Amino acid sequence: MSRTKKAKESRFIFLISGLFVTGVSTYINFDDVINGRFPDVITIMSFALGINQLLMAYLSPHLFPKDERSKMILGKSMFVNYFVIFGTILLLFILTEFSDINWDAQQVLVVLTSILMLTIPTTMVIYSKII
Template identity: 35%
Template sequence: MTKGYLIIGWIMAIQTGFLFFVGIMAKDFPFYALTPLSLTVMSFCMHYLYPQFKEKDERMKMIREKGIFYSYFAILLYHIIFMAVVQFDIIHLTAMNLLNIMTCLIIMTVFMSMVIMAKIF
């Protein structure tokens, strides 16, 4: 199963690279490529976490709990920052672009915080 996450991660990385290449060649930032980017990060994180998560022990539960706990505060901070950015027109974003950014940040934050917690504990 671990190899599956790694293979999917590399396939998604190639796809993400292609989407960024196409978007940049069109002289526009490809917000639509952020979701595959976050899924790439998720696949690589799951590749790292799967051996630890397959054992249903206290360490696995603690990694998940702490990862989600710290992710909650990071996501709350993201929302506060984006509310200020939209309110004061610091950066002009469409609703779809903002949703793409938020989705990417949330997925990446949750899984990367679990990897960090797995390294700490």
């Protein structure tokens, strides 16, 4: 199978599954968000996963050809994500210490994981536009 056909097939799968997962998790989270409660762990993670899949649908044609451009996109985005991880951890430390938000450890880890699931493909999208 050629790389373009494989990229189109995976793009379609990412798009359909991303739309489905994002729609379902938005529907489930809607009541909690409207009432000011922290949503369930699984629904936050599924929302981040759905957005991740939508971003991967965009990135599929850029990453499937294993050329210098795709390697450069991956390398630069991973370098930036190293600093995003530490910035996010620092921000979560500050938020949990000095704000009125009372999160337990599980909620902080869910937010951190969801942010990481979103920043990795987001930086890849940014670098795919720049490079």
